[in-house]
Amino acid sequence: MTEISVREIISVVADHFGVAAAEIVSQRMHRQVLWPRVAVVGLAARLTPYTLTHIGRALGNRDPSTICSSRQKFVARLSSDPAAAREIEAIETALLQRSTGRNGEHQAVTELAALEREIASRATEARRAQALAEAGERRLATVRNAHAIVATARRLASVERAARDGMPAAMRKRDAAMAELLRLAGDAHV
Known part of the structure; x- marks a missing residue:
């Protein structure tokens, strides 16, 4: 050529x-x-x-x-x-x-150029898909953490009611649930 x-x-x-x-x-x-x-x-x-x-x-x-x-x-x-x-x-x-005077060479070069463009396009799509997957994983972790915070808050409310009735064991559970809630909230991306 x-x-x-x-x-x-x-x-x-x-x-x-x-x-x-x-x-x-x-x-x-x-x-x-x-x-x-x-x-x-x-x-x-x-x-x-x-x-x-x-x-x-x-x-x-x-x-x-x-x-x-x-x-x-x-x-x-x-x-x-x-x-x-x-x-x-x-x-x-x-x-x-x-x-080029030979059509076969021209066709091969043209096909190669088209394949290079296709590869570049698919690589870009793959990077976008990877970024979306990572964002989805972060969102899922945030939702899971939010559910854990809500569940711990509900347990805390239940224990708080029992603690108001003067039960010492309930007060210890309340303190443990409060510590867990603070730990979850500190780790949260909410």
Whole structure:
């Protein structure tokens, strides 16, 4: 498979968005070229072996930290905007078709890219599920502790009634139940 260059990416992205390639590499901050420029950075980082420094040079001698920031914006937008993700996938497909003459290689690369995106998506879902499970466990522990506090308070009320009648054993039980209630309340996340 032929290696894709940053120039090719700039050309295909410019054609796709209907802007001039010179505008993408210019230092101007026109609104209509901001997303195409970010798309070039993201695609170059994804499809080429080049460093951020090399990508920055190809985009008008931009600083690597600027390129890194653009790459982060690219990833964030793809994860939050399905239309942008489809658009980038179409551009990526065009680039891969352009870089290879063999359809089998292109298909394998496209499938691999799709699998990588699926893995990333499922990893995110797994992290969310884990966080929900942990929150559920904490909630369950809080509910159990609340039930234990209520049960101890009921026992304390029962013993308190008996203690009012002057029974010494009931007074000891009352003191023990009060100590238990204080311990539970101190450990509680209520």
